[in-house]
Amino acid sequence: MLLSLHVPLGAEDAAEVKGESGLVLEVATAGGKDLRLSKRAALAVGKGESPSALLAAGKYSATWHGMLNLEKRSRVYFSFEGTGAAELFIDGESVLKEAGEMGEGETERLRLNSGQVPIKVVYTSPEDGAGGFRLMWRGREFSKEPVPASVLVHEKSEPLEKAMLVRRGRALFAELKCSQCHEGGKGMPEAGEMAPSLAGVGSRLDAGWMEAWLKDPKSMRAHARMPQVLKNEEDAQHVAAYLEGLKEAEPAKLAGNKAAGGKLFHDLGCIACHRSESGQDMASWATAPIDLFNAGHKYEEGALVAFLKNPGKHHAATRMPDFALEDKEAADLAAFVRSLSSKEKPSFSNGDAAKGKQIVVESHCSQCHEGVEASSASYQPLAAIAKKGSSDKSCLKKGSAVDYGLNAADSEALNAFLEDAQGVKSLAYFNKAEYAHRQFENLNCASCHQMDTQAAELGAVHQFSAKYAGHSEEENTEEAAHGAIAPPALTYIGEKLTIDYMERLFGGKLEYRTRPWVTQRMPAFPSRDALLAEGFAAAYGLGKEEDRGNAEVEQGKTLFGMVGGFGCAACHGAGEAKPIAVFEAPGVNLQFAGDRLRMDFYHRWMRDPQRIDPQTIMPKYFVDENATTLTEPLEGDGQKQMEAIWNWMQSLNEK
Known part of the structure; x- marks a missing residue:
């Protein structure tokens, strides 16, 4: 087994990791190259969509490089999923090549020593630039899964730091509403956003x-x-x-x-x-x-x-x-x-x-705010000011007519963006995965949700509001320790939840709460719902899921039950049926599970819940590769048994 745990590392583990989290991703098209960080060796790009924020749409190549950070000597097999062509290099040696509809090939069993092992993946898209890719692996003690973010690291470099600075400046340019005066293309959704309306x-x-x-x-x-x-x-x-x-x-x-x-x-x-x-x-x-x-x-x-x-x-x-x-x-x-x-x-x-x-x-306030007296204004296009930076009468200069009071770091990022050859043009480009990453930070999602190695911030500050609820700080600390106030982690969000479900969740259109016992509520962000949902999936190399199972449901209902089944009904409700004998806490209603989960993630979870979440009380039903604790029905075939439960859960959505 490669890792005893591959969920986000705790603070005590993170200190042992050498290097920065994630891989370096270089994307190249006929028009140029772009560098950025990538948490996973995965991407999905739609037709007409830019493969990277600073590049125009079209055929592209993507090269991830960095290191696998392994806790112990490991024996693993790697494989690909997606469309296009890909090649994997481990410690400088090519170990797998595949093209077309990928997923059939697999490396020989590789023995990897503990510590850091160099890894490189080279992916080439189809001719129209549309397609996706995921790097997968499996080991003796775990089934095939995407290589998790928690084992991928890279070393810092000046080119990468410069590229990330340009991205920071690009995000600031949009956040400060600069495009309302300096037209530079609005493929980037944030570049077209207005400030609050002043009507009324x-x-x-x-x-x-x-x-x-x-x-x-x-x-x-x-x-x-x-x-x-x-x-x-x-x-x-x-x-x-x-x-x-x-x-x-x-x-x-x-x-x-x-x-x-x-x-x-x-x-x-x-x-x-x-x-x-x-x-x-x-x-x-x-x-x-x-x-x-x-x-x-x-x-x-x-x-x-x-x-x-x-x-x-x-x-x-x-x-x-x-x-x-x-x-x-x-x-x-x-x-x-x-x-x-x-x-x-x-x-x-x-x-x-x-x-x-x-x-x-x-003052031309109507450039940013609707609802006030309109005015016409003529400003230099971005192409004309890109090389001027903070000189002349730039808004970036202290004491200018429009003074943003920028700190040194923000000024450096904005100037880096304006001076980059691809920076200004990039406002016309759009990449869903990068949009979701920016919004994850912009909306402060990490304040409530754990994500990969990033712990939720709420745990550090929730004590400050405990007295408003009549709690002592000690009571609040104990409550947090038992997970009573913890919203779910988002580590697997793009590969766990369907795009349709995420869009309804982010848009505030769900008619139920998945975890009604959690005191926090998932709020809505209606102006971002569809793009966020598609972006989170794309960051994990996935698009819209089509296969939701078939109509056979009776055996799944039996397997759910207490007699002749796995006893799921003890903790999980199913539609109107309530759980029978909850232990520490109830599980999610399986009507909701069938509505929100991707089928691939469901099967991974059912095979080994603790591998995904070591804190879960969900038991493991598989006793070996494809046998569960039940020898009947379906001749004890674990995969078929779990498919039967899945199909039955889908039928609950129709009621």
């Missing part, structure tokens, strides 16, 4: 807060991306007066319960992204949290409730997730947030709205 903003936001924000956004939020456009307090007063006059129907005012809101704040894990008190150490968060102790002054009465119920109504691209809160929940949470205010409410100077309107026109 005077009915939502407090005028004093808007005035303070306009004077200096970063004084209100240290990591604000809104630039400082207005250069004196008087202009801010006038613009705030203009915005205060933009009215719409005011939302209903709902009274909330502060104590109930505090408990909900804790139960939902809001502390993972928000600092609730100024005394909480910012260093506790791996990603800078957004302070809430000034948010109570931001919204007009009723508007905060409305925002919590529908965060994307006035800002489709908002990072604030939609938790599908009921009216009472939103009112309670709003009451709690208002109670956190640690400063006096900012005063409103009641400036001249007419002057403010003119300033808005002259």
Whole structure:
């Protein structure tokens, strides 16, 4: 066996790994080359899609190289899945070549010593550039599976660091809405996103807060991306007066319960992204949290409730997730947030709205914000400014007319992007897998979910909100240790969940909760649902799954049962049927399992659950290669038995 565990390494294990996580991936097309990190030797590219963010669509080659980091001497077989052509090199030696519909070939048994073993995979796409690839392996004690991210490492290099810096600058360019003024192509979805709409903003936001924000956004939020456009307090007063006059129907005012809101704040894990008190150490968060102790002054009465119920109504691209809160929940949470205010409410100077309107026109605010007086503006195209960087009147220069207050690292990344020969052109290109990776970071998914070697951040900061729920810090720590507050890990998300299920999950369209006993809820990100679902799958080398099984179900129902079966009904419900004898915690309802799981992952899980999740209490039913603990039905053929259960689970979805 290659590894005693191949799930994400714990902190004590991670320290032993030599090198950085992931492989170096070089993608080459007729138009150039691109370097990036790749957690796995896998990709999937659709027709007309760019194989890498900085390259145009078309036929390409992909070369992964790095090292296998093995805990012990291993005997394994490697194979490929996908379409195209591929060759695998282990320690410099070619051990497998295959072309066409790959998956039939396999290496001879390879004996690999413990430690780091050099690996290289060269893949060539079909002529139209559409196709996918996955590197697989199997060993004496585990069945065929994708080579996991936890055993793949690489060494740092200057070319890779430079390439990743360009990518960072590209993401910042989109995040700062630079494309709204400097047209450079909008194949990159984020490049076309608008800032919050200001239509009717005077009915939502407090005028004093808007005035303070306009004077200096970063004084209100240290990591604000809104630039400082207005250069004196008087202009801010006038613009705030203009915005205060933009009215719409005011939302209903709902009274909330502060104590109930505090408990909900804790139960939902809001502390993972928000600092609730100024005394909480910012260093506790791996990603800078957004302070809430000034948010109570931001919204007009009723508007905060409305925002919590529908965060994307006035800002489709908002990072604030939609938790599908009921009216009472939103009112309670709003009451709690208002109670956190640690400063006096900012005063409103009641400036001249007419002057403010003119300033808005002259400042071209409509380039980023809908709902304000429009203006026409002419800016240099990106191709013309790419070589200028932070010189001249660039927005990247300190004290410019539009001052983003960028730190040195952000300025370096943006300049690297603008100066890269492929950087500016790349805004017209789109790669789903890289989009999903950017959004994983942008939406702070790691705040609640473990991913590969990256632990969830919530465990480090959840103690800060324990008192709001009436818990002591000790109780909260014990609760976390038993997994009661832990959302599922996302390590296998792209190979585990179907695209259809993920799209409904991310879009808030599911009519059930998979794990109703977990206090956190999976929120929705409706503006990103389809692209996120497709992107996560593509990162694992997969597209839409078509085969969902056949209609034979009776034997599967028997195998599920307590008599003549594996006893799954003890822990798992099935549709309306409840579990019979739950031990430590219930399992997911198998109606939902059949709806959400990919068939390949289901079979891997059923063969050896602990290999995927060592903490699971799910038993292992296979006693050897293809025999389970049951000699009947289906002549004790484990694969057929598991297929029967799978087919029966699919029938539950139809009821």
